[in-house]
Amino acid sequence: MSMLPLLALSIAVQAGSGPAPQTGPGTEARPAVEKQPLRVLYAGDDGSERTEAWKRFLGRYFAGVGTVARTGLNAAAAKDFDVVIVDAESPYKANDIEIPKRAPLDLTWTRPTILMGAAGGSTLGGLKLKLDWL
Amino acid sequence: MVAEHPVFHRPFEVSTAREKVATPSNYRSWPGGEDLPDELDVLPIHGELQHRDYGLVADGFGFEDSPDCERISGGINSKGPDSVALGRQANWFLWGFCAPPDEMTGEARKLFVNVCCYMARFDGQRPLVTKVSRGRDWAWLYAGYLGREARLTEFVHKKFPAALLEGVGDDPAKLKRRLAEVRPWLRLEGDGGMFSVDEDARALGPANDDVALLDRCVALLEAVARARDGAGAAPSAEDLARARRVLARYTAQELDSAAEWRRWLEDNRERMFFSDVGGYRWFVAPKDLPRRALSRG
Numbered sequence: 001m002s003m004l005p006l007l008a009l010s011i012a013v014q015a016g017s018g019p020a021p022q023t024g025p026g027t028e029a030r031p032a033v034e035k036q037p038l039r040v041l042y043a044g045d046d047g048s049e050r051t052e053a054w055k056r057f058l059g060r061y062f063a064g065v066g067t068v069a070r071t072g073l074n075a076a077a078a079k080d081f082d083v084v085i086v087d088a089e090s091p092y093k094a095n096d097i098e099i100p101k102r103a104p105l106d107l108t109w110t111r112p113t114i115l116m117g118a119a120g121g122s123t124l125g126g127l128k129l130k131l132d133w134l
Numbered sequence: 135m136v137a138e139h140p141v142f143h144r145p146f147e148v149s150t151a152r153e154k155v156a157t158p159s160n161y162r163s164w165p166g167g168e169d170l171p172d173e174l175d176v177l178p179i180h181g182e183l184q185h186r187d188y189g190l191v192a193d194g195f196g197f198e199d200s201p202d203c204e205r206i207s208g209g210i211n212s213k214g215p216d217s218v219a220l221g222r223q224a225n226w227f228l229w230g231f232c233a234p235p236d237e238m239t240g241e242a243r244k245l246f247v248n249v250c251c252y253m254a255r256f257d258g259q260r261p262l263v264t265k266v267s268r269g270r271d272w273a274w275l276y277a278g279y280l281g282r283e284a285r286l287t288e289f290v291h292k293k294f295p296a297a298l299l300e301g302v303g304d305d306p307a308k309l310k311r312r313l314a315e316v317r318p319w320l321r322l323e324g325d326g327g328m329f330s331v332d333e334d335a336r337a338l339g340p341a342n343d344d345v346a347l348l349d350r351c352v353a354l355l356e357a358v359a360r361a362r363d364g365a366g367a368a369p370s371a372e373d374l375a376r377a378r379r380v381l382a383r384y385t386a387q388e389l390d391s392a393a394e395w396r397r398w399l400e401d402n403r404e405r406m407f408f409s410d411v412g413g414y415r416w417f418v419a420p421k422d423l424p425r426r427a428l429s430r431g
Contacts, residue, residue, distance in 0.1 A: 036145065036247070038254055050234050057235035061247045082254045090187035090232070110260055112225050112253040117232035121190045124228075128264035130203055130411055131192045131221060131228040134213045 039064030041081035043073040043103055044119070045089050054087065070119060073103045075111075083112045088119030102126075135177065135207040141220070141252050146244035153178055155210060164214035165274040176210065179242040180233035187232040191217035196269025196411040201419050202262045204426055216271075220249075224259040255424065262419060263412030270320045270410050273329050277309040294329050318342065321414045332383075334376040342384060343408040345399075348416070351377035352399055355392035384408075384415045 040062045044051040046069040058065040068077045070086060078084050088100035102122040105113070115123055115131065124132040135142075142148045152175035161167040189209065194216030197205045202224040209219025209230055219230035227249060235243060276293045279286035281304030291299065294309070298316070302308045313320070318341030319332045332342055340346035354369045354377040361368035369377075381387070381395060389395050405419040 036251055038250065040250055053234045053236055057243070058250075062250070082257065083250045085250075090185045092186040107260060107264070110225055110258050112227070112256045114227045114229050114249060114253060116229045117187060117189055120228060120230075128266065129226055129261055130197055130200075130223050130263075130265050131218070131226055132265060133190045134193050134217055 033061065035063045036061055038062050038082045039066070039080060041066045041068060041073075041078055041084045042087065043068050043070040043077075043084060044087045045070065045100075048089050050087070050089050054085070058085075070103045070123075071101050073105065075109075078111045081111070083114065085114045085116065086119050086123050087116040088122075091118040136205070139204070139206050141206060141245060141248045144248060145251055146248055148177070148244050148248065149241050151241075152176060158210060158212075160212060161215045163275070163278055164216065165271055165278075167215055170215060174210075177207075177241060177245075178239050179209070179231045180238050183233060183237060189219065189230045189232045190228065191219050191230050192221055192228055193265075193268065193411075194218050195271040196409070197221060199269065199407065199409045199411055200261075200263045200417065201407055201423060201426065202259065214275075222253070222256070224261045225253075225256045226261070227253050259424070262423075263409050263417060265325070265411050266413045267322050267325055267327075267411055270317065270322065270329075272322070273313050273320060274310055276329075277313060278306050280304055280306040280309055292328065295331075298329070298331065318344070322410070332380075334380050334383075338373070338376055338380065342380075342414065343410070345403065345406060345408075345416075347380060348384070348399055351381045352392060352395045355395055359392050386415055 040058050042051065042054050042058060042065065044054065044067065046067075051067055055065055055067055064081070066081060070088060073084070073086070086103045086105075091097050091099050100119040100122050102125060103119070105123060105127070107127060115121075121133045137150065154173040155176050157170050157172055157174050161170055189211070191209060191211045191213055194205060194208070194214070197203055197218055200223075202222075204222045205218050206222070207220040208215060208217055211217050211219065211230075218228065221228050229246065229249060231238075231242070233242070235246070238246070273294075276290055280290045280302070281287055287304060290309075298312055299309065302312065316331045316336070319336040320329055321332050321342065322329050335342045335347055338347060338350050340350055354373055357366060357369050358374060360366045381389075385398075387395075387398060389398055402418045405421065405423075406416050407419060408416050
């Protein structure tokens with residue numbers, strides 16, 4: 001993938017107030033909530049800080065949480081999960097931009113899948129979905 | 135933002151509190167952008183990020199022209215106001231934001247959990263169309279480039295046929311008015327091709343994305359059969375040729391007789407949808423397609 005599409009990416013972020021105090025999912029001091037009866041698979045960068053943060057967060061709200069390296073995501077890895085999340089660390093490195101490797105999925109993939117940020121973009125590349133980046 | 139969508143309500147109720155942000159200046163050049171207010175109401179998703187990162191938005195033009203798609207929300211972005219930051223196509227969901235959970239607002243975290251719960255119901259689905267073209271609203275964005283600078287004007291001349299540009303000069307408003315006149319019959323060949331006006335469809339009357347056009351074509355074929363039986367006048371050879379071309383162009387079917395076309399049309403009418411993005415043609419949705427969370431008009 002060339003750099004050009006990356007530089008043309010849209011920024012879909014909204015700067016605003018910081019995390020809300022104790023009002024929703026993800027707040028440490030919040031009393032335990034009833035877990036949703038779903039198994040969620042997070043496909044990110046193995047062992048990264050971000051993966052651990054998502055694992056902790058999802059673990060508070062879902063009955064089952066698993067992780068897998070994004071590049072190793074396949075039907076076998078996802079077979080015991082209800083929803084898959086594809087994500088990655090920030091592509092911005094010290095002096096460079098490194099677009100995350102895509103999850104190797106194609107249009108035969110039928111598992112509910114949430115695509116996030118740069119990893120979502122690279123995974124969408126080539127699938128010709130309407131969700132592909134502008 | 136589709137505030138009544140289930141992802142804002144189940145299992146967690148996401149607050150309706152909004153903040154005001156200045157409307158991004160880049161939105162103004164997009165179709166409808168000039169009419170936006172000076173400020174937009176937004177649901178904050180995260181604050182300033184600890185690590186630089188970026189989100190994504192998808193093309194909003196034609197996004198919902200297939201029944202497997204839902205545009206749930208835009209997001210402040212460097213493209214345009216119709217872009218999709220939260221959207222679904224079949225079993226795929228775009229969460230266009232990039233913040234890790236500990237940097238998301240409480241409402242955003244609720245929203246994310248809700249999205250996971252909502253998506254579980256789409257297990258086993260596959261997209262009905264792939265993106266092989268662009269929605270016709272892109273024509274208005276391109277028209278706005280006219281006269282801005284030489285390279286953009288040159289680009290516009292590559293996007294529209296000479297007949298559409300004749301007498302327009304460098305006036306984008308004139309081109310937009312002309313586009314409005316022919317909008318029902320616009321087509322775009324491929325993703326990077328040129329917009330054109332389907333003169334066959336225009337001569338027959340109904341818009342190319344109106345099933346009435348197919349009805350008109352099949353009726354012309356049926357009129358031939360009736361005339362053969364001595365009941366009524368036959369259509370002109372020109373109209374008949376147009377009807378056959380239109381049916382082939384917009385349905386991807388290879389049927390022959392009027393009876394076959396009528397049967398196909400009646401068997402599928404309730405499940406048919408026209409997609410610009412899918413290639414400016416009709417598709418037939420499967421019988422078991424889950425309904426959208428919200429109907430669209």
